[in-house]
Amino acid sequence: MLGVTDLDVFYGDAQALWDVSMNVDEGEVVAIVGSNGAGKSTFVNAVMGINRARRGSIIFEGVELTNLAGHRTCRQGIAIVPEGRRLFPFLSVQENLDLGAFNREARRHHHESLAWVHELFPRLSERRDQLAGTLSGGEQQMVAIGRALMARPRLLLMDEPSLGLAPVIVDEVFERIERVRAEGVSVVLVEQNVKRALDISARAYVLAEGRIVQQGSAAELAASPEVVAALLGV
């Protein structure tokens, strides 16, 4: 459903991604792993339209995303849980969720989406009127995931959802990712927590210094010593 071919992304004159090609199939969790600064966030942000591709193509369900204005990507059925959560801190939990459903298509299903998000994260209905910036880290991550689900994505991009969370909360987050996938949502999962990521993924790509250096089934990669080497940035 998502096919990326020969993607190059630059920040100004500095190139951050070289010839990145990958694909995601319907209902699949695909992990992207790599060390700090490898270009993982750059990649998912490019798919979302937050960064622009200099070269290459990003095709989602037959639509060329690189031709779309950044704010139009979400309407195609893609949503992001950004690195560091990036909630709207001075808006309430509920307002953050509502904005997740900003695009017209998602807005029509607002009630169902909200019911689902509250079912996944009951805490969010208790906290609905609290300012997002005042939540705990774990709660903020739930809002970030909930906000993305409110957009009714068929593809969910998750950038380090377990970052900085206590182990029990990490368990909860990973369990929710599996439930989301069980509803038929495909997931691109960027993680530092390689083992956990490979556990719930079908396939994985290893990024190093802006290039894909390894790819394969999660089981294969988990058994491969080269993955560890690549992750250390060799």
Add this chain to the structure above:
Amino acid sequence: MNVLQAGLAGALGGSLFALMALGLSLTWGFLKVINLAHFGLILLGSYLTFELATSTPLGPLNTLLVTIPVLCVLGAAIHLAYERFEVSELSSLLVSYGLLIILVQVVHNIWSADFRRMDASVNPYATRSISLGDLSFPLPTLLAAGFGLVLVVLVGTIINRTYAGRALRAFGQDREIASAFGIDHRLIGVVLAGVAGATAAIAGMLFALRGTITPDAAFEWVGLVFAIVILGGIGNVAGTFYAGLLVGAVSGVVASFWTPSHSPLVVFSMVVLALVFRPEGLFPRRAGRH
């Protein structure tokens, strides 16, 4: 003149500057451009009001029918130019200062540097005042306060109570992510800059209503209006209005009990103290503001 009268008259006068500050504060707070050209738009609004009221039978208030659309479009066009050249917050100060100088020069070339004032026959407001008990207030000032109040309530309600306003606040807090969820930054920028242009038209009209106008008036507004934007909290609509009233009241009291030339000293001491102790402005945003 007693303290109450001086303070009240000053506060009402301050509401005109609050109106000038409103547009500046909105575009600064939400679009992250410090648009000094806004003062040029207000000046243009004053002169257009003068010209239209003098040469057509419209009457000064009805000139808004023309000046609001004109300045709305001009404000939006200037914003598009900033976007086109990817002007950053800091460089916007410089670029828009250049634009301000150009706008003032244009006004200068069309209407000359002479004092202009609407004739009493077209502007009956300038000389009228309304008495409340012992207190008497000039009509233009009361009109400024009225317009200010209506606009602040209107804009504040849109920003804080509507879905579009919520999208705007989200955009002000994280543009990239707001865009990732479908909020169109170009649309928001154009609409907001257009609204700021419309407020410039209203402020310009109200300024012309008070009496004389000269091209240099634009530069004279800058200090006071910046003080109001900072004290009110950047992007805080209600705060801007309160700050305008406060700055006006303080200036009024200082002017009548000390000397007018000391008003800026007192006002800017307030700004410095506010920046030290309340960098977010004197009027903290309630939940969900901005």
